[in-house]
Amino acid sequence: MTHFLEVIDLKKHFPGVKANDGVNLTVKSGEVHAILGENGAGKSTLMNMIYGLYQPTSGQILLEGKQVEFSSPRDAIRSGIGMVHQHFMLIPALSVAENIVLGDEPGGIQYNRKEAVRRVQQISDQYKLQVDPTRRVADLSVGLQQRVEILKVLYRRAKLLILDEPTALLTPQETRELFEIVGHLKAEGIPIVFISHKLDEVREIADVVTVMRAGKTVETLPIGDATPQDLANLMVGRDVVLRVQKNPIQLGNKLLELRGIHVRDASRHERIRDLSLTVSEGEILGLAGIDGNGQSELVEAVAGLLPTTAGSIHLAGQDITRVRPFDRTELGIAYVPQDRQRDGLVLDFDLVENIILRDFHKSPYSKSGAINYRAARAYAERLIREFDVRPADADRKAGELSGGNQQKVILAREVSRDPRLLIAVQPTRGLDVGAIEGIHRQLLRLRDNGKGILLVSLELDEILSLSDRIAVIHDGRIVDIVDGDSATREQLGLLMTGVKSTAETRGERV
């Protein structure tokens, strides 16, 4: 095996931040090399330098033994480096083939559509990707869109494939299919750099793993030598509790009851059909499902952001179907939305203003119609301390915080109002192991205090480790509700496709 890619003491300093501060990496041909690290460890910065999106402050990148300097992705592509970004770089309005050949289209002045389709089809067949080149990208599932991204890289004859958090948006089935594809590519001799913060995946797919922490590479080791606990400790730099400790359940009264509700989304499509569900005091009800099966609409209906077209919603016996969102908050519903930057925070407001966002109109934060900043600041500073928000500066704008700390601010605000019901949508999405641990502890504390929690997550591990009961949603209906302690990933994965009987095999998705 030869060294295909070598990175020597690479540094990238932004004003005030050392995003990469001494990175060393060696990728050999034909290996799957995982880069493991928490969010903010500098993985993406490193990849963006290798891909020419950023220029290093100092250090060297060697490709097949020769030093390279990329001033743009164009240079990197020309040298045979291909990258599949975490957020897909696709154009939904164009066809699969157009997306793939863009920048290197067949034809002269005129674009040769037929030839493009033929070439894409050929590569798709060669690597068993099963993508139809003539379909519009907008019509494809997330898993297929990712394959289009991989095809884009292969079309440019990449000699190295970088996958940046490739499983973040995939279902378990799609993840398995992706791993098969990675296997095919490896068999064709293409080295793969696999960026992830998920231990299980790295152990399943990688040959070698390099752990990054705080902008530095900590250690590189063959996957066989590493236990999950070792890797977690290396990532975080201290001992981490991987399994959450759960107290026995103390079930109380029925808290939230959905009775046969129907909900339409903003474009008037019915996304929830005749759905009934109960959350009791003292339990965490996990809602599992493939993204886009009505989770958002269900949650928004409970929060009062979308009207129900039929059925009713009750909170502790009171019919709240027609109650405004504002008043639902007053009745004790707390809401941690999926998109923290769009719905959870006002990014241009400082932490004081964000923290009193739900209570600014009430004493002591409001005095005869004016905001009492002294009381607000005292409260905000207390929450910042309690929830370990960093930096601990109440004057910072919410937009200046990292994702994990933004999430802590939202959680602090919602949880500290002493709600009866907490709706938490993807509460740990994109957060690192340390932050996830803290948020999970908060959710369990609420549960033990007799609050009801509706937890919506695409991470099956999160659902499995926290939930007392798990409801699986598919196409706007609850397929089944299973016990949280005995449920398995496989069982949930199957239910998520809408299949209730375990005898059925899953259909091929193309």
Added chain:
Amino acid sequence: MSVLANPQLWFATLAMATPLALPAIGGTFSERSGVVNIAMEGIMLIGAFFAVAFSYWTNSAWLGLLFGMLMGGVISAIFAWAAIRLAADQVVLGMAVNIFAAGLTAFLLDTVFGFNGTPANTPSLPTVHLPWLKSMPFLSGVFNDQSVLVYIMIVIVIVSHWFLFYTRLGLRIRSVGENPLAADTAGLSVSRLRYTGVIIGGLLSALGGAYLSIGILHSFDVNMTNGRGYIALAAMIFGKWTPFGAFGASLLFGFATALGIALQSFNVSSNLLGMLPYVLTILALAGLVGRSTPPAADGIPYEQHR
């Protein structure tokens, strides 16, 4: 309806549609590349004025047309620079260009040509007469003696469609208007493609302006575009950001204007029909007459983080 059977109505429709279709297609190029362009009105005025001025100075309407378009290209290049390089708000910029152009052309008309306006002996572009249409009096009435720019406009509609949807450059322009980051990571230069889109838009808008000044007339008047740049904007939207759509919408709006004039003899106010473009555009945007969706990245400056 004898009015509808009269070829003069359809002659007028085509003549009225031309100064709408050209800037509407120009705007389509700009917006397909991701730059919102409401500056068509101003660029038309620039094109109209300089086409007359250079026609007079060079004593050639064709050279005048060329320079008029060039000036439109220059002003839109400045617009593009501010919109792309400085990432300024494109709507504000567009309004600035419109106001600037109205003032500049009025000022230049006065200082260069004085009180009497552009000289009467300024050359204008020829009209086209096709003798073989004589056997078909209706078609002859519609198409004969139109300005040569009407024919050029029709060619431009077809070529623009081919260019945007069948060439590699067209595909690239559309891609930066939809997702510039995707185009950038595919190795394309977002700013170069956007300059291309905006400047083609400027050339076509100026051509539309020149049609007014040296196509159907041979003079320039203060604010002679009279809001056509805005109706072209409506035609672009109503035409769903496609050349054929923009042309079709321009024909419809041109027809409304022509009909309004024809019906004046029947005591129908032309203002009523004059509202049609705006009403239709509002309905199209509201999704009532065939939903019209702009390119996904239209109006959003693309900034690289290095």
